[in-house]
Amino acid sequence: MHIAHDGRADQLPSLGQAGTVGDDGPTLSICLRCRDGRENCDTDQRGGRRLAQLVADAFPDSTAARRGLRLRGVNCMSNCKRPCAIALSAPGHFTYLFGDLDPLLHAGDVLSVAAAYVEAEGGYLPRPARPKVLRAGILGRIPPLGFAGDLVEPLSPRFQHPTNGSDSL
Ligand code: FES
Helix, strand or coil: CCECCCCCECCCCCHHHHCCCCCCCCEEEEECCCCCCCCCCCCCCCHHHHHHHHHHHHHHHCHHHHCCCEEEEECCCCCCCCCCCEEEECCCCCEEEECCCCHHHHHHHHHHHHHHHHHCHHHCCCHHHCCCHHHHCEEEEECCCCCCCCCCCCCCCECCCHHHCCCEC
């Protein structure tokens, strides 16, 4: 896959490759391609990669690591206008997307919210459970598939087994 200079993928990523990762625990994804405005100083390294490096450096001694969090870098998460971007996800958990992070200021906040995510039931992180920068910087909160609660209303017939022959609301 080719990543354009603005960080956007210009062709479809190989979903087959994505499926080989084989690590489906609670995961912190960090965009490696986000720019933080410091790219023209004394390094060409992008802000996202610097954020990832700072998080990775602190990770081994972190509460998040002790709780079983995984880390991964992602080459653009289509949130390029609100850099730097991270996401938290796990099967059966809420998925969160955050932006507006400064690599030099917020690596500790990122690990802190990731540790809270691993411990939270279903990964649900109410506003007070998140560091301040991750209250203002929240960009998305998606309930897990199969979630039943006030946040979700079914809008289509529920899936029925094909041999059943009928759908019902
Ligand atoms: S460069 Fe696109 S989300 Fe980071």
